[in-house]
Amino acid sequence: MGRTPCCDKVGLKKGPWTPEEDQKLLAYIEEHGHGCWRALPSKAGLQRCGKSCRLRWTNYLRPDIKRGKFSLQEEQTIIQLHALLGNRWSAIATHLSKRTDNEIKNYWNTHLKKRLTKMGIDPITHKHKNDTLLSSDGQSKTVANLSHMAQWESARLEAEARLVRESKIRSHSLQNQLASSMFSSSSSASTSLIIINNNKQESSSSSPRLDILKAWNNGVSNGIGDLESPTSTLSFSENAPPIMATTSGGGILGENTIPMIEFVGCSGSSVKEEGDQEWKGYESSTNLTEYKDGIMENSMTTFTCGLHELTMSMEGAPTWSGSHESLRANDHAIAEQGFTNLLLNTNSGDDRSLSEGGGDSNNRDDSGSGSGGDFYEDNKNYWNSILNLVTSSPSNTPMF
DNA sequence: AAATGGCACAACCGCGGGTCA
DNA sequence: GTGACCCGCGGTTGTGCCATT
Numbered sequence: 001m002g003r004t005p006c007c008d009k010v011g012l013k014k015g016p017w018t019p020e021e022d023q024k025l026l027a028y029i030e031e032h033g034h035g036c037w038r039a040l041p042s043k044a045g046l047q048r049c050g051k052s053c054r055l056r057w058t059n060y061l062r063p064d065i066k067r068g069k070f071s072l073q074e075e076q077t078i079i080q081l082h083a084l085l086g087n088r089w090s091a092i093a094t095h096l097s098k099r100t101d102n103e104i105k106n107y108w109n110t111h112l113k114k115r116l117t118k119m120g121i122d123p124i125t126h127k128h129k130n131d132t133l134l135s136s137d138g139q140s141k142t143v144a145n146l147s148h149m150a151q152w153e154s155a156r157l158e159a160e161a162r163l164v165r166e167s168k169i170r171s172h173s174l175q176n177q178l179a180s181s182m183f184s185s186s187s188s189a190s191t192s193l194i195i196i197n198n199n200k201q202e203s204s205s206s207s208p209r210l211d212i213l214k215a216w217n218n219g220v221s222n223g224i225g226d227l228e229s230p231t232s233t234l235s236f237s238e239n240a241p242p243i244m245a246t247t248s249g250g251g252i253l254g255e256n257t258i259p260m261i262e263f264v265g266c267s268g269s270s271v272k273e274e275g276d277q278e279w280k281g282y283e284s285s286t287n288l289t290e291y292k293d294g295i296m297e298n299s300m301t302t303f304t305c306g307l308h309e310l311t312m313s314m315e316g317a318p319t320w321s322g323s324h325e326s327l328r329a330n331d332h333a334i335a336e337q338g339f340t341n342l343l344l345n346t347n348s349g350d351d352r353s354l355s356e357g358g359g360d361s362n363n364r365d366d367s368g369s370g371s372g373g374d375f376y377e378d379n380k381n382y383w384n385s386i387l388n389l390v391t392s393s394p395s396n397t398p399m400f
Numbered sequence: 401a402a403a404t405g406g407c408a409c410a411a412c413c414g415c416g417g418g419t420c421a
Numbered sequence: 422g423t424g425a426c427c428c429g430c431g432g433t434t435g436t437g438c439c440a441t442t
Binding site for chain 2: 016017055059106107111
């Protein structure tokens, strides 16, 4: 079918916005909200199409936008999330406080991509260009497994990002509805929580949606050789009572956290999100768990995460079953040394540009000093640090 | 001082998904 | 089931600024 233009483009202004136009748009939205973008321009007295108004608002005028230079932490987060999510800028933006997808996209294209390229890292695959040299040994297999898991997590994060958006729609009503149940259940010290933050701006600061990845991080760092087995399970303690999701206007989760998606364990074998949230994204993209009509079937007790069996303690802290726990101490040491040093710490200048000199040891392509083992170490550290993004989440993360 | 090239960023374009009648 | 519409997303372009020659 033919697609009608979003608006009558005849006579509409294009190009940069003037301060007067910004003021008109701001004033209108502050008073009325944006409502239907298509109808907004005429109501606001703007000679723009609705799409242009929406973009101007979401990318520039919105009051909760953070502008200015990206911090080192933000840079690292972008790169790490890009390794997981690819060019899904909106999904990446959900994890970066007050940054728009457009801004992140521009920053990636103009800064970070070039930096990675100069380092000899493919900005698309996030693999070292000489990875193919490792193709004959098991190390590359491990790297491939890591990539596979990253793809898995990518799909999951994408679905979660979609959930976050969708959950906003019904956030207020759910808050009111669930407030009472929170108080009725929060007295139980053994209540476990799975919470998806619905607030885009807050989500990045608390990073509550990377639970499986976090668990995986522990597992990968502690026993990378175990990657051969892709289908172990994430499970919740059998001793734990039926999961009763709670919501909180403050309390456990803090004032700024607005949990909206809740899973209420039913007989310990199914998870139900209150309401009629569709879970098609999970079902189609991750092929891990079936969600039907809000029911996550048979998933609370055996949630496939790909690597290790994770047991949720009653306090919500994850503990690896089996022998992994004793190895966990290596996790942060491994993760902290790799990527950041590799990419960021070498660029201490204000402009954070890469050293162009041939003597830069980080530029392995040019120096030729890197052995296959070094590449492997880089890859391991690289992915570990990607995963370490999760472990670096603020302490108020409600997930664990 | 003028010309030129590169960079950074705002904005546009086209596509696809979701919704509704 | 179909078409129209709205909206969001990712890719691309246009433009202004700045450094260099």
